[in-house]
Amino acid sequence: MRIVKYLIVISLLFINSAFALIEIDITEGNREPLPVAITSFFYDEVDSIKLNEISKNLSEVVSADLERCGLFAAIDKDAFIQKNPAMHLRPRFEDWRLIKAQALVTGRLKLVDDDKLRVEFRLWDTLAEKEIEALVLITTTDNWRRISHMIADKVYERLTGEGGYFDTRILYVAESGPKNKRIKKLSIMDQDGANHRFLTSGKELVLTPRFNPVKQEITYLSYFKNLPRVYLLNIETGNQEVVGDFPGMTFAPRFSPDGSKIIMSLAKDGNSDIYVMELKSRVVTRLTTNSAIDTSPSYSPDGKKITFNSDRGGSQQIYVMDNDGRNQKRISSEGGIYATPVWSPRGDLIAFTKNFKGSYAIGVMRINGEGERLLTENWYQEAPSWSPNGRVLTFYRETPTNEAGQGHSSTLWSIDLTCFNERKIDTPEDGSDPSWSNLMQ
Amino acid sequence: MQFSIITSSLLHVGFIIFTILGLPIFNNPNVDIPPIIQVEILEITEQTNVPEISKREVEEKKIEEKKKDNVKINQPIMKPKIEKSDEKVKDPAPEEEIIKPETIAEKNIVNMPIRKPVLKKKDNFDELKIAELIDMAQDTKPIEDAKDEEYESLDSTETLSDKLTLSEEDAIRSQFLRCWSVPLGIKYDDSMVVKVKITLKQDGSLMKPPEVTDHQRMNKPSEKYFKVLAESALRAVRRCDPIKAPAADRYDKWKDMQLSFDPRELLR
Numbered sequence: 001m002r003i004v005k006y007l008i009v010i011s012l013l014f015i016n017s018a019f020a021l022i023e024i025d026i027t028e029g030n031r032e033p034l035p036v037a038i039t040s041f042f043y044d045e046v047d048s049i050k051l052n053e054i055s056k057n058l059s060e061v062v063s064a065d066l067e068r069c070g071l072f073a074a075i076d077k078d079a080f081i082q083k084n085p086a087m088h089l090r091p092r093f094e095d096w097r098l099i100k101a102q103a104l105v106t107g108r109l110k111l112v113d114d115d116k117l118r119v120e121f122r123l124w125d126t127l128a129e130k131e132i133e134a135l136v137l138i139t140t141t142d143n144w145r146r147i148s149h150m151i152a153d154k155v156y157e158r159l160t161g162e163g164g165y166f167d168t169r170i171l172y173v174a175e176s177g178p179k180n181k182r183i184k185k186l187s188i189m190d191q192d193g194a195n196h197r198f199l200t201s202g203k204e205l206v207l208t209p210r211f212n213p214v215k216q217e218i219t220y221l222s223y224f225k226n227l228p229r230v231y232l233l234n235i236e237t238g239n240q241e242v243v244g245d246f247p248g249m250t251f252a253p254r255f256s257p258d259g260s261k262i263i264m265s266l267a268k269d270g271n272s273d274i275y276v277m278e279l280k281s282r283v284v285t286r287l288t289t290n291s292a293i294d295t296s297p298s299y300s301p302d303g304k305k306i307t308f309n310s311d312r313g314g315s316q317q318i319y320v321m322d323n324d325g326r327n328q329k330r331i332s333s334e335g336g337i338y339a340t341p342v343w344s345p346r347g348d349l350i351a352f353t354k355n356f357k358g359s360y361a362i363g364v365m366r367i368n369g370e371g372e373r374l375l376t377e378n379w380y381q382e383a384p385s386w387s388p389n390g391r392v393l394t395f396y397r398e399t400p401t402n403e404a405g406q407g408h409s410s411t412l413w414s415i416d417l418t419c420f421n422e423r424k425i426d427t428p429e430d431g432s433d434p435s436w437s438n439l440m441q
Numbered sequence: 442m443q444f445s446i447i448t449s450s451l452l453h454v455g456f457i458i459f460t461i462l463g464l465p466i467f468n469n470p471n472v473d474i475p476p477i478i479q480v481e482i483l484e485i486t487e488q489t490n491v492p493e494i495s496k497r498e499v500e501e502k503k504i505e506e507k508k509k510d511n512v513k514i515n516q517p518i519m520k521p522k523i524e525k526s527d528e529k530v531k532d533p534a535p536e537e538e539i540i541k542p543e544t545i546a547e548k549n550i551v552n553m554p555i556r557k558p559v560l561k562k563k564d565n566f567d568e569l570k571i572a573e574l575i576d577m578a579q580d581t582k583p584i585e586d587a588k589d590e591e592y593e594s595l596d597s598t599e600t601l602s603d604k605l606t607l608s609e610e611d612a613i614r615s616q617f618l619r620c621w622s623v624p625l626g627i628k629y630d631d632s633m634v635v636k637v638k639i640t641l642k643q644d645g646s647l648m649k650p651p652e653v654t655d656h657q658r659m660n661k662p663s664e665k666y667f668k669v670l671a672e673s674a675l676r677a678v679r680r681c682d683p684i685k686a687p688a689a690d691r692y693d694k695w696k697d698m699q700l701s702f703d704p705r706e707l708l709r
Contacts, residue, residue: 021638022605023699024614027706029621029677071626102622102676125672127679132672160626161669346628391626418625 033073033419034159035100037126038063040077041107041119042085051109054117054144061148062105064192065166066155068414069392070421075101088122096126103132105155117141121151123158133158145194146440153439165387166191169437170394171209171218172412174198175430179401179408185429186220188235191387191436193426199235208252208383211437214259218435219243221253230264232279244282252296257303263287265295265308274308274325287325298342298350299323300367307331307341307350307367318352320367331369340383343367346390349417353382353395362395364417375415376422388438392416394425396432605695609687616684617700621677627666629708635667635674637700645686651678654699674702 040059043051063074081095088106096104107121116138123133135154137147146167153164174187186206189196200206200222207228209220216236221228230243230253243253248268255262256276263276274287274297288294292312299306307320318332318341332338336356343350349364354374360381363374381397394414401408410432412425425431605613627633636654639647653659653675659668678700687695 021697021699022610022695023701024610024617025701025703026614026617026621026677027703028618029623029702029704029707030619031623031625031707034622034624071624097680102680125676127676128672159669160624161666162626162628348628 031419033067033071034102035075036066036072036103036105036155036159037075037080037096037099037101038066038105039080039087039107041109041121042088043109047109047111050111050115050141051117054141055109058107058109058119058144058148058151059105061145061192062152062155065149065152068192068421068423069156069165070416070419071156071160075099088120091124091126093124093126093129096124101126103155103159105151107151111141112138115141117144117147119144119147119151121154123155145190149190149192162391163389163439165389165392165436165439167440168388169195169211169440170412170425170434171211171437172396172427172431172434173206173209174427175410175432176202184432186218186233187427187431189427191425196428199233208433210254210435212255212259213257213438217259219253219255219262221251230262243279244277244284246284254298256299257301263297263299263306265297274306276323287321287323288328289325294319296340300343301345301347305343305367307343309339309341318350318365318369320350331367332365332372333369334372342384342386344386344390345388349390351384351386351393353384362393362415364393375417375420376413381413383433385434385436387414387436391418394434394436396434398432605687605691609695612687613684613695613698616681617677620681621702622673623704623707624669624673625707627669627704627708629666629704631705633667633670633704633708635671635702637671637674637678637702639678639698639700641684641686641696641698643686643689643692644683646683647678648696651675670702670704674700677702 038059041055043055066072067074079099081098082092085108087104088108091104091106102125104124104126105121106124107119110118110120112118117140119137119139121133121135121137122131124130125132133154135151137150139147149167152166156162156164156166168191169188170191171186171188174185175182176185177183182205183202184206185202186199186209187196188199205223207221209218211218216234218233218235220231220233222231223229224242228249228251229246230250231240232243233240243250243262246266248266251265251267251272253262253264260280261276261278263274265272266275271291272293272295273289274294275284276287277284287297287306288308288310290310290312292310293316294308294310294312297306297308304323305320306323307318309316310319311317313330316337316339317330318338319328319330321328331350332352336354339353339355341350341352344364348366350367351362351364354361354363359377359379361374361377362381362384363372365372375393378397379400381395384393384395386393392414393416394412396410396412399407399409410430412427412431412434413422414425415422425434638652638654640649642648653671655667656671658664659671661667686692
């Protein structure tokens, strides 16, 4: 009987080896940005006067967006071999492979009814020789820039699997004047710095502006009779209102993921705790009751957890609790002083500012506090804010004032988590406290 | 009468036990069959483009070099059971065929173990298992029978030649890793490994389009990261087309291949 068993086992072994396939593990790869060819969009000769400039600008904005994220490299247009409009129907893939393009963006512009702009775009996989994404958008001609961002988002999403973040805006505090008499204005711009505008005049000091994740609404802190108060501002209508009238000072307001609540810290009798306000009913609930300073709360994307910082353990550290204030526990453990924790929209990480050995770092850690990574270190920098896809952070950085009282500056920066690609965001004046919006609707 | 039967039975049983224990035919000699390990000595840099050595590996290398005086040669190669791939199990390797430490020292190949020359986990063919099975088979058959039947059918040359040599594998791997633009933005989990089956012509070009083994997963809306990874793997295969092929006389061995694209080290 045993002999039979062995024979069966040996026979099975032979069946297996008869179909044995050479298997090769590839665990390393090319980390260079993916080369993408972004062509100027074609248009009919009759529309050339109106569309010539748009075509050129549109492809430039798409290229700039994709390059800025650090994951793609736009191939120089001078290297293109195929230049005729036929490429939009069926590119000569071998021509594009020759210049090492792995993806190709083509498009066509057309003026339709009432001078509306019809934008047709296609994304091609030059190695698989097939179209992998296509989109038609119709808008007014002056809206070409948003269309460009939307195309860049589509390309990004299709090639990374992650949602894009180019059709977004950044809210921040514009700063000007000497350090002891700083003028601070609420400002907004596209994520690439375009379409900049000031939302407040600068008469009152403004701080910590934050976007509502679901509406064109912001919350921020402003001083009224030397007392900081939390305000709501609709950026479409300009309507502004005070959020409640609290006996103490309110700080660091931030919306819940569904936009229905504002979470903030409220200071009374020298003690600061976390509170949440239901915007509809204006009912306020206290979440922490510790005698230490609890501040900078931020919701997890599912709204079930809250991260905040507290000095209850002696030094300022990051804590996580349930949305009702239960199960509070410290997660930061690597030494140093932590501040401004912000939960990633993707839910997997918490970004923070860390003061350690005399410098300030922007970093991320997993939601259980493990896997801390410092992305950038500098003399002074803080207030990270996530892009809506959870892959990029924006923050602000200050330079010190010299002995002559000069040299101080405050600038906005972004850094991506994949390539640590750090970039300065140009603003007309100094900037601080950036907040990244969700994708525009 | 009863006494005689009991005495006779005991004597018979005793005789049978004595026979089993005493005669060599019933004894299990437990022949020590060495595991088959494929080894090839070559200058890796001339043949392949092995990925950059990690810091840890460099440190390990330094430690290894410090110990060199004591160890003299790399441990895995020192094992006396190493045989050349064309050796048969039933013909134990002659002494001179064993790669001696002195020979290797002369050739100054100190860093060979960067790639382990021993058994690979994922190979369908597991030499140790075969050795084990052969041992087990000997429990039930006389040695002579085992030699005549089992050993012949387990001809190691035939089985080993199903595999590529390490240098051939490395040469293929290095081509694909150059062609693979890893989608660095994707969210990684342990299941993010893409297996691509390819069939090659003799000149190393693709005979038919590469195929993702788990192509159904690619089409699931919840698996967008896997789709992106799988597409990047397919692009890598096409970008490398044609590959610099191994020896044509072994074409039937490398004609069909499965490539496992695993971005673990890059995305974690």
